[in-house]
Amino acid sequence: MFEDSAAFSGFAVDDMPKAKRFYGETLGLKLTDAPEFGLVNLHIAGGRDVLIYPTRHHVPAGYTILNFPVADIDAAVDELTRRGVVLERYEGFDQDDKGVLRGDGPLIAWFKDPAGNVLSVLQSS
16 A cells, blocks of 8 residues: 555654754754744655654653664764763663663664654664
């Protein structure tokens, strides 16, 4: 039924100007405004866009909403930290001093956007 549909994903934020600064300036991603609707298209590699939309009653997602594959997680984490991003630490996870989980799966580190949504950088071993 939907095999030919160019589906896309989206997520909510509570403060669009803060979100635009974070995604556009801090993370260096390309954004396109849709001002008539108060929405923003986040352009990610691979030709798929992600819709960012504002909501007054925002509740951050309780899961990772966006994962960024990287070739070198240490370099990515160092750059995020340099740009003022704080890496998340989760109880029960054996994360190193940088906040990277190094285990059986991919190397991964989590951080949040200004709305509290969880993002990650991950590197396959």
